[in-house]
Amino acid sequence: MLKKIFFLSIITFCFACKSVDKISKYNASITTDKHAVADLKKDVDFTHTLLKDGHPGLYWYISKQKLDYKFDSLKNSIVEPLTSAEFYKKLTPVVAAIKCGHTSVKFPAIQYKKEELKDLSKKTFPINQFTYSINNDKLYVLESKSENKSIRPGTEIVAIEGINTQSILNDFYKLISSDGYNTTHNSRSLERNFAQYFKIYYQIKDSVNFQFRTVKDSIGETYITTLKKSKADTSKNQIKSKQARYPKYVGQYKDGKAQMDFRFLDEKRNYGYLKIQSFSIVGADYSRFYKQVFDSIAKVGTDHLVIDLRGNGGGSLEHSRNLFSYLTDKDFVYLQKSLTNGQYDYRKYGNKWQRFMYFINGHDDRDYVRQDKNGNLYSFMKGIYPLSANPKNFKGKLYVLIDGYTFSAASLLSANLKGINRATFIGEETGGGFNQCVAGNLPVVKLKNSKLAIRFGLYKMSPNAKSDVVGRGIFPDVEITSSLNDKITGCDREIDWILNNGNG
Known part of the structure; x- marks a missing residue:
């Protein structure tokens, strides 16, 4: 512990002493400076090697031959020095060709005093x-x-x-x-x-x-x-004071909207509406929220529940899995084994901070990898073995609203519900894949010369359900796509369909 405190103090001091000149130099390196051809080609090679070592689904949707060709073609196309933005425009489409929604190129942020x-x-x-x-x-x-x-x-x-x-x-x-x-x-x-x-x-x-x-x-x-911006902006407080919800806990507000919302859609309280904007709201108490929601449902005897996952880009596996436990009345397995290459090493690919934390903690992601009897490498995650349904699980009619931004942990929840035929899905195909994605742990690795960064997942994340349609998301049972006028006027045709067809 003393060792940790000592080194953390040094790091804090070093960051505090960062000079204005260094900030200016760094900002120039990602905006106006052009990087040498040889340096950019090194970043291309590094990206390719990094993904081959760490990404467990690199060739799911593109062959090794085609991906190798794209990286080789990219290198050959770099014939003059480029800025970071110019290089970003060349590198990003190659990475996007992997067709993995969790794998992307990140552009560095300008630093400010x-x-x-x-x-x-x-x-x-x-x-x-x-x-x-x-x-x-x-x-x-x-x-x-x-x-x-x-x-x-x-x-x-x-x-x-x-x-x-x-x-x-x-x-x-x-x-x-x-x-x-x-x-x-x-x-x-x-x-x-x-x-x-x-x-x-x-x-x-x-x-x-x-x-x-x-x-x-x-x-x-x-x-x-x-x-x-005007100095006085009390919109959040005004909206907050006007809204009366069940339960009272809503996590937090963003742009005047509750990020975790539960209310009833009708006076008889026969239709409950649960909106979760994300499974990664910082500081939010999901367990408390879920308990209050399902206590409210049980108290009034609600028969219909709408779970709105539109715009939910995912987040914590735990929060997604725990919500599922309220929606089934049987023991369940949430995940298949989270397979991995087991080759990602912070000592090789991590930045200075990550390598420092390896020194402090004495381990990196590879230390959590196990091997099954068939020789497959995987990381233990809660949900790959049977879990119990929550005793207060909802047994009524369930509707799930989905769209193209329903992704990652939100798609995982949707796929598992689809797999047990638990809900009626309304909206459009989810952005996240049904059968699998690559996530779990998502390192962000900086490229030395261009200062861009590569973000990708280390584990194959698959629900305990499977679709015969390869490479697609969860399809709705009732397909509804909002028009521009719907969005402007606030007309929610998905909710309207439920209220008109729910027989409640």
Whole structure:
């Protein structure tokens, strides 16, 4: 323990002493500096070797021959020095070709001094003043914080900085990793992350030129400038005080919305509605929330329960698994064995901090790997052996709402429910695969020269259920896709279908 405290104190001191010059030098290295051809090719080789060593599903959806060819072609295409952003545009599509939604290239964040961060917190840059919707391969404004009141929800964005949005969307789609041959995840992911991709491609600007299609079908052009946030913003408190929910605990609020929500959809309280935005809400007490939810359901005798997993990108296996225990009345196995290559070694691939923590703790991920009688390497995770159903499990009619952003642990929950024919699924195909994904432990490994980073999973995560359709997600029993007008007006056609067809 003394050794840990001593070294942690040294690390803290070193970070505190980081000079302004080093910050400026680092920022230049990821924005304006061009990296030598030989250095970039080393990063390509390192990425390829890293994935071959650590990724247990590298060739599920692409052959070794084709992937090797893509990496070789990438190296041959680098004939002049490139910035980190230029290299990102070349490397990311190759990594995305693996078709693993948990495997991606991360762009490094610019570092700021304390005063700069304080100033940035008061600004909303132009590209962040809108939330976006993609419908029929066109880009629309879904919500606007802009001071330009003529830009209303539903306005089509035709071009940004003189580049037509079709071209922008096509470029950005190449950057997105999806599970297998899924058809819904890319657009949902791009809607959420459009601003982030735009910043990588075009960097942050205080003024951005937008072209919009007006209601009269003509093209309007305007500059959106950086917006200064008002000092007084009590919207969260106002929304919080107006909402009366069962149970009282809702985890936390984001943008005025409860991230864990339970309420009744009808006056008779015959339809319960459970919304979980994520299984990885920091600091949230999921066990407490689940207990209050199912205590409320039992108390009033609710017959129908809607679980809304739309937009749930996953998170903790534990929180997903524990929710499942409330939805079955039998002992259950949640996972097949989490197979792994067993080759990932922090001493070889980890950054300085990870190698330091290996020195402190004396182990890395390989130390948890076991071998079964058939020679397969796997890591023990709770759920690969039978678990008991929660005594307060719900026995009524169950509906699950899914969409293209239902991913990872949320897809795992959906697949297990589908496997026991427990629920009626409504919406669109999940973004996460039915049969498997690569997750569990997700190291992020920095590339030495370009400063980009590779994120990927170390374990094959498979539900205790299987689909005969390879490389796809969980399909809905009732397919409903919200229109742009539905999103703008708040019309929830999935909920409407349940209330009209639930026989409650």
